[in-house]
Amino acid sequence: MTAADRAERARAADALCQEAFASVGCPETGVALVAVGGYGREELAPYSDLDVVLVHDVEVEAGEWAGKIWYPLWDSGANIDHAVRSFPEVLEQAGADLKVALGLLDLRHLAGDPNLTLRLRTAILAAWRRDAKQRLPQLHDLVRDRGSLLGEIAHLSVPDIKEATGGLRDATVLKALTATWLVDVPHGELESCRQALLDVRDVVHQVAGRGTDRIAPELWADMAPLLELPDAAAVQLHVRRLGKRITHLSRLVWRRADAVVRRPARSATTRRPQLTSLGNGLAIAYEEIVLDRDAKPSGDPLLLLRAAAEAAERDVVLEPSTTARLIAEVPPIPEPWPAEARDLLVRLLAAGRGLLPVWETLEETGALATILPEWERVRLLPHASVVHRFTVDRHLVETCIEASALIRRVSRPDVLMISALLHDIGKGGTVEHSIAGEPIAREIAARVGFDARETELVAALVRWHLLLPQTATTRDPEDPQTVELVTTRIHDREELELLAALTEADAKATSEKAWTTWRASLIRSLVRRASVELSEHLTFEEEPRTVDVPASVRSVPNAVAVTVTEDGDGSTITVMSRDRVGLLADTAAAIALQRVSIRAARVWTEDGIGISRWQVSRTGIDAKVLRERLEAIAEGRLDAGTRLRPADADGLAPIVVLHPEASERATVLEVRAADRPGVVHLVCAALAGLGLTVRSAHVDTLGPQAVDVFYVQDADAEALSAERAAAAADAVRTALSPSG
Template sequence: MTAAERASRAAAADELCQRAFAEVGCPETGVALVAVGGYGREELAPYSDLDVVLVHDPEVAVGDWAGAVWYPLWDSGANIDHSVRSVPEVLEQAGADLKVALGMLDVRHLAGDPNLTLRLRTAILAAWRRDARQRLPELHELVRNRGRLLGELAHDSVPDLKEATGGLRDATVMKALVATWLVDVPHGELESCRQALLDVRDALHAVAGRGTDRVTPEYWSDMAPLLDLPDATAVQKHTRGLGRRLTHLSRLTWRRVDSVLRRPAKNPASRRPQLTTIGNGLAVAYEEIVLDRDAQPSRDPLLLLRAAAEAAERDLVLEPTTAARLVAEVPALPDPWPAEARDLLVRLLAAGRGLLPVWETLDEIGAVATFLPEWERVRLLPHASEVHRFTVDRHMVETCIEASAMIRRVARPDVLMVAALLHDIGKGQLTEHCVAGEPIARDIARRMGFDERETELLAGLVRWHLLLPETATTRDPEDPATVDLVLKHVVDREQLELLATLTEADARATSDKAWTTWRASLIRDLVRRVAAELANFPVVEDDRHGVEVPDAVRADPGRVEVGVVEHGDGSSVTVMSGDRVGLLADAAGMLALQRVSVRAARAWVDGEIGVSVWQVARTGLDAAVLRERLARIVEGVVDPAARLGRVDKEALAPTVTVRPEASDRATVIEVRASDRPGVVYLVCSALARLGLTVTSAHVDTLGPQAVDVFYVQEANAGALGDRRAAEAAHAVRAALTVPAAGS
C-alpha cells in the first residue's frame, strides 16, 4: 500500500475518463473534464469514488455529449460522483459551499481544453485567497463541529480515518489553509503523516472489501501484514499516532490562523515577528512562546519547563521549533530536581485547557521523555475498558485539566496535580495497574524532589485512586466496616481531601458515564463518613528557623532590619522591627513591589519584636534597596495596592476558611488563592485595616496556588469572637477578589 499504487490507480482512472471523453465526441475547445477532491490529488484508495466535473464555457451549448460521457464510466463498473457545470456556475457554487470550494482547490485536468482547466484553477485559487479572511471562521466552525460529532482519530474506539479530528479531512483542510497564503505548516511533517494515513486507508479497504473509513476492531489484525506491522496493537498505535500528529498540526495551524485574523488585513509592519519579552529568556511573538534574543538554553536546565508553563498559563502556543531547540540544547535536570523545576511542572499541569496543546507539542517532539521517561509506558496505549473515551496518556492529561479546576479543595495542589498526571502510569503492565503504578510513582516523586512524606503521599494516591469509587459502589455505606476499609489506607484529612478530589477528576476525565449524579452522591457520602472519623489536620503554630533578634534591634524597636541570604536558586529575606499592627503587611508589600515570587514565609513575635522570614525565588536582591522600599511604604510615600495588577477574572475564586479548632490562643484563617504578586500583602493589609494582629503566618506557594495560614488576634486581646472572625474572613476574601485600587 504505497503512494505509487495510488498514483497507478489514478492513472488507470485517468485513461478511462480520457477514452470516454474522446468516444462521445465532446468539444475539445471550451469544454474540459476535470478531477476534483481525492481523485484530483491522485489519491485513490481501492474502493474510492471518482469525483469528476464536466466544465464548459458559458458560450458553449451543452449537447447530448454532456450526458453520454458518463455511460462508458458506468459500464466500466467505476463508482463516479459527477456533475456538469459552466465555469461561472462552478465559481458560484464554490463561493456558496465551503465543501465544494475545498474540493475544487485540487482540480486537475483530465481531458478536453487544458486552457479552460487552467483558467478555472486560477479563478478558484484567486477567489479562495481573496475571500479567505471572511471564509476561514466558517471553515473553522465546520472543523470543530465535525470533531464534536466524530471524536478524535487518536482516541475513538472505532475511529473514522477521514472525518475524525486528526483524519484525512483535517490534512486536506490544512493544505487549503496554506493555499490562502495567510499561514504555513511544516510541509514535510504534514505530507508524511498524510501519506502514511492514506496507506492505512488503503489497507482498510483491502481487508474490508469495500469503501469505508471506519476501522472496526476486527480489522486491526488483518491490516497488520499489509502495513508491515507485527500485530493489531502495533497498527492501532501507528494509526493513532498519525492521528495525534495531524491533530496537533491542525490545532497549531488554526491557532495561527486565528492570530492572523485578529491582525489588520494590511499590516505595514515587517513580516518579522515582533517580540514582547516576558523575562527569563522567553518572549511572545504572534501569540506563541519563543526564545528571546538573549536566551541561553544551554545554561538553563529549567528553560523547557518554564517555556511550557508560560505557554499553558497564558493559553498560547509553545512554538514547535522553539520547543525542539530547547530539547536539543537545554541540559538535563539534576536528580533530584530543584524546587523551582517542580513548581514549574505543577504550574504547567494546573493551567487548565491551556495544558493540552502545550503537552501535545512536548509529546510530539519527544520533550516529555526528557523529564518524564516513564511516559513512554503509556503513550498511545488504548484503554481496555470502552467506558474510556481517550487513550491512557491523553486520559491522564485530561485528569490534570479536570483537577486544575478543583485545587481550591486541597491544601497540597502540587501533590494533587502530579498524582493526576501519574495515576494510571502503571497501565500496560502485567500486574494490576494501581499496584504497578505505586513504585513507579514513588521513584518519579523522589526524582522530582518531593520529600519522603510527600513521596509516600503521592505514591499512596496512585495506589488507592480507585478505593473510593470501588468501596462506595460495592459496600453498604451504613456498615461501619465500610468506613474502616477506607481508614486502613487513609490516615488523615489531607490525604482524604486529595483522594476525593483525584477520584472526581479521574472520573470526569473518563466519560460522562463515570461521574453520574448517583455515583457522585455515593462517593461524597462515603467521604463525609470517613472525614467524621478523622481528626482535623493540625497546623503548626511556631517555626522560628533558629532566627535570633540582634541586640541592636531589641534596644531600638523603631529600627527596621532587613537581611538577605542567598541559597541555591533563591534567597531568604528576614525583616525585623518593633511589633505593630500592619508590620507584616508592609514587609509583604515590599516584596510585592519587587515582583518577587514568595515560596514560603513564617512570622512570629519575639518579645516586642516582630520577625518574618520569607523564602523567595530570586537571587541578587539588595538588602539596602529592600530596606529603602520598606521605609517608603511605612512612611506612606508608596502604596503597594496602587501598583498591583488586576485580579484575573478567569482565575478560580479564593477560598477563605476560619479554622476554630486549630488554636486556642488565636483565630486561624486559612487562605487558598491563585499565586500572584501581592497575595500576602492583600491579606495582611485587609486584617490590619480591621486593627487585627497577625501573630504567626505560614505561607506556602504550591504550584499555581498560595496556601497561607494566618494566626490572628485582637490587639493584645487573644482570639477573635465569631462575629469578628467572620468579618475578617469577609475582608480577606474581598481583598483577593476586587481589583487592586488604582489598577
C-alpha cells in the same frame, strides 16, 4: 499499497474519462472535464469514487453530450460523483460552499480545453487567497464540529480514518491552509503522515472488500501483513500514532491561522516578528512562546519547563522549533529536582485547557522523554474498559485538566496535580494497575523533589485512587465497616481531601457516565463520614528562631532592618521592626513590588519585635532598596494597594476557611488563592483594617496556588470571637476577589 499504486489507479481512471469525453463529441474549446478532491490529487483507493465536473464557458451551451458523457463511465463499473457547471457557476458554488471550495483546490485537468482548466484553477486559487481571512473562521468551525461529532483517531476503538480528527480530511484542510499563503505547514511531516494514512486506507478497502473509511475491530489482524506489521495491536498503534501526529499538526497550524486572522494587517516596513520579553530567557511572538534574543539555553536547565508552563498558562503555542532547540541545548535538570523545577511542572499541569496542546508539543518533539521517561509506557495505550473515551495517556492529561479546577479544595495542589498525572501510570502490565503504579509514582515523586512524606502521599494516592468509588458503590453506607475500610488505608484528612479531589477528576476525565449525580453523592457522603473519623487538627512545623535582632531595631521606634542571603536558586529575606498593626501587610507589599515569587514565609513576634523570613525565587535583591520601599509604604509615601489589586488569575474563586479548633490563643485562618504578587499583602491589609494582628503566618506557594495560614489575634492578644472571625474571613475573601 503505495503512492505508486494510487497513481496507477488514477491513470487508469483518467483513461476512462478521456475515452468517454472523446466518444460523445464534446466541443474542443470552451469545455473541459476536470477531476476534483482525492481524484484530483491522484489518490484513489481501490474502491474510491471518481469526483468529476464537466465545465463549460458561458458562451458554450451544454448539449446532449453533457448528459451522454457519463454513460461510458457507468458502463465501465466506475462509481462517479459528477456535475455539469458553467464557469461562473463553479466559482459561485465555491464561494458559497466551503466543502466545494476545498475539493476544487485540487482541481486537475482530464480532457477537453486545457486553457479553460487553467483559467478555472487560477480563479479558484485567487478567490481562496483573497477571501481567506473571512473564510477561515467558518472552516475552523467545520473542523471543530466534525471532531466533536466523530472524535479523534488516536482514541477511537473504531476510527474513521478520513473524517475523524487526525484523519485524511484534516490533512486536506491543512493543505488548503497552506494554499492561503497566510500560514506555513510543516510540509514534510504532514506529507509523510498523510501518505502513510493513505496506505492504511488502501489496505482497509482491500481487506473489507468495499469502500469504507472505518476500521472495524475484525479488520485489524488481516491488515497487519499487508502493512508489514507483526499483529493487530501494532496496526492499532501505527494508526493511532499517525492520527495523533496529524491532530497535533492540525491544532498547531489552526492556532497560528486563528492568530493571523485576529492580527491587524502589518505595514510593509514591518518584517520581523515583534517580541515581547517575558524574562528568564523567554519571549512571546504572535501568540507563541519562543526564546528571547539574549537567551542562553545552555545555562538554564529549567528553561524547557519554564517555556512549557508559560505557554500552558497563557494558552498559547509552545513553538516546536524552539522546543527542539531547548531539547538539544538545555542541560538535564539536577536530581532530585530543585523546588522551582517542581513548581514549574505543577504550574504546567494545573494550567487547565492550555495544558493539552503544550503537552502534545512536548510529546511530539520528544521533549517529554527528557522530563518524564516513564510516559512512554502509557503512550497511546488503550483502556481495557469501553467506558473510557480516551487512551491512557490522554486520560491522564484530561484528569490533570479536571483536577486544575479543584485545587482550591485541597491544601496540597502540587500533590494533587502530580497524582492526577500518575494515577494510571501502572497500566499496560499484568499486575493490577494501582498496585503496579505505586512504586513508579514513588520513584517519580522523589525524583521531582518531593520530600519523604510527600512522596509517600503521592504513592498512596496512586495506590488507592479507586478506593472511594469502589467502596461507595459496592458497600452498605450504613455499615460502620464501610467507613473503616477507608480510614484504615487513608491516614488523615489532608490525604482524604486529596483522594476525593483525585476521584472526581478521574471520573470526569473518563466519561460523562462516570460522574453522575448519584455516584457523586455516594462518594461525597462516604468522604464526609470518613472525615469525622480522622483527625481534624492542623499542625505546622515551627522553624528554629535564631535571628539576632539589631540594637537599633529595639531602641529606635520606626527602625527597620532588612537582610538578604542567597542560596543558589533563590534568596532568603529577613525583615525586623517594632511590631505594629499592619507591619506584615507593609512588608508583604514591599516584597510583592519587587515582582518576585514567594516560595514560603514564616512570621512571628519576639519580645515586641515583628520578624518575617521570606524565601523567594530570585537572586540579586538589594536589601537597601527593599528597606527604603518598606519605609515609604509605612510612611504613606508609596500607595502599594493600588499597584497590587487582585486579578482573576486562574478563574477560580479564593477559599478562606476558619479553623477554630487549631489554636487556643489565636484564630487560624487558612487562605487558598492563585499565586500572584500581593496575596499576603492583601490578606494582611484586610486584617489590619479590622484592627487585627497576625501573631504568626505560614505561607507556602505550591505550583499555581498559594496556601497561607494566619494565626490572628484581637487587640487583647486573644482568639477572635465567632462574630469577629466571620468578619475577618469575609474581609479577606473580598480583598482577594477581583471585584473587591
